[in-house]
Amino acid sequence: VVETVTWTPSLHISNTVCRHIPTRGFLLTTRKPVLVERCRFEKTGMPAILVEDDASGWYESGVVRNMTISRNTFIQCGEAVIQIVPHAPRPEGEVHRNITITGNTFDLKNGTAIRTRHTGSVKAEKNTFTKDGKKIPEEKAVDIR
Template identity: 50%
Template sequence: MSGCKGKIRILDSYFEGAHDDPINIHGTHLKVMEYVSEKQVKVRFMHGQSYGFEAFYKGDEVEFVDAHSLRCLQPARVKAVERIDDYEILLTLDRAVNDNVKTGENVSVENVTWTPEVEIRNNYFSRIPTRGILVTTRRKVVIEDNVFYRIPMSGVLVSDDARGWYESGPVRDVTIRRNLFMECGSPVIAVMPENDRYEGAVHRNVRIEANRFVIRQGGEAVSARATDGLIIRDNYISVAGDGSVSPDAFFRTEDCKDVTISGNRCGRSLR
């Protein structure tokens, strides 16, 4: 689901045998190619599998985004849209583009109006070669009471990038709660924006609560980077082998602030 708005609800469903991620909810970063005038920019679809659709409408709110830090440089509102061809669009904005945007080495534009609220509840995921759920939207997200059975990559991935797939954007309110992750790939939950320069948090307010992880040997339950307001609490981790293991060994953070890790428990699985 690309460039949607409103509320997306995926409930009581069974996903088995798909050849790629069964759920991927995101926006699209279009790269700035030219500053035509002080209030006009030419932008371009950059990925060969994602182009040609109506990415902007009059009245939409947009943000200029630094592709390396994934931080907002300037907000604006669209006054007019001119489709040049399947790849390029001319946007007329309600304000002049700031100098710090124009001097950026790699800048994209995200449509922040077309970003949905998401509820994914009581679903089953199995026999998928990639991941279970990808989601990058700044509105409220709840992923709750699902089963992820032996997903070979991450069960849930929160990304955001403006240099590869160009799938936007930041998350601001995500709850991942009461799910069963059965022998999924590592990290099982990955909050991993694809920034190559840290200039502050990309994602905020991610809560990972009361989940059950059955972990493959040597795997991680949660890995997060460039995320502020991260809460990992009251999760239960089952791991094969002998001896005692601290649950904190299954969590990894990098460039994160305001992190709470509490109430997590570990036990030994029968495998």
């Protein structure tokens, strides 16, 4: 996979609504700073936010080096709601890093709110998780590896 790293954008998405999308809300991969804040995601069929680095199928290059997902609301989105999973044949070590997921509200359709693989320096804090109107502890809703 080849990427022109000098042409990657930074991204700030705020106050946006993604509702009833059969696929994902956002697919985000850029090495410049990313901020997703105060957005509302309702019933996306797949993850509301997907971060990959596909070096084996679609060949969508891009690593994440600085991402913040803050003060968003996720309602009944596909599992995992936020998914950070590089899609490479054999990733060695971390692919993405420096990701903060804080102050979000998750009303879960399934069981997992956040799933990461091959990602370093991930902070998930001050988030609220519910399913069927009942609060879920973070250790049951978050799968960070």
